[in-house]
Amino acid sequence: MSRLIDEINKYKEAFKQKAPKEIQEMMLEATKKLENSSLSKNALTVGSTAKEIKLPNALGNEVSLFKTLEENDFAVVSFYRGTWCAYCNLELKALQERNEELKALGAKLIAVSPQSPDASLATKEKNELEFEVLSDNSNVIAKQYGLVFSLAEELRPIYLSFGINLPANNKEDSYEIPMPATYVINKNKEIIFSFIDEDYTKRCEPQDIIEVIKKAKNK
Structure with a gap:
């Protein structure tokens, strides 16, 4: 099984070969x-109490983080930018590859983005995702x-x-998107792991999530 970082590096190299240098x-x-703004310092992190998440899934049905935690020992919440983001798709596929392991550990995966339910359904089908x-x-x-910032005007x-038409994808005029972020939340609604980076090409390795959950279960 390949590591997510290896897939990301392959994509980066291919992008360098085809995209104009000035772009x-x-x-x-x-x-x-964005890195210099240190935006991630304002994000919820380890030790914080998770905020409730009540949002529609790809079929329009409401899903609740807190209800999920009533039924599972852990929730893994992945904030991603949208189906248009190649790095997000690589991350979601990598999470799907480890989904059965996570379920066996009592963890439920949830992915969140600002895109519309229609676009979310496209993401789910495109990447053959079996989680919300x-x-x-x-x-x-x-x-x-x-986690939110506004995409630079020059971009x-x-x-x-x-x-990539963000207003069309998100069904609103804003160019606001979240920094990619991954949280592991325990049954007490406590964030026990967080990965947040202003650089959208950096993503959490699924193996790190699994190790955090295993360690928490053995306490």
């Missing part, structure tokens, strides 16, 4: 600015977790040139 430089500069994919319209929940036409 790559603009994207890197925007990421550096929720729609956080206007990033209401992601804001409570301290908006670049994204459009890639065929």
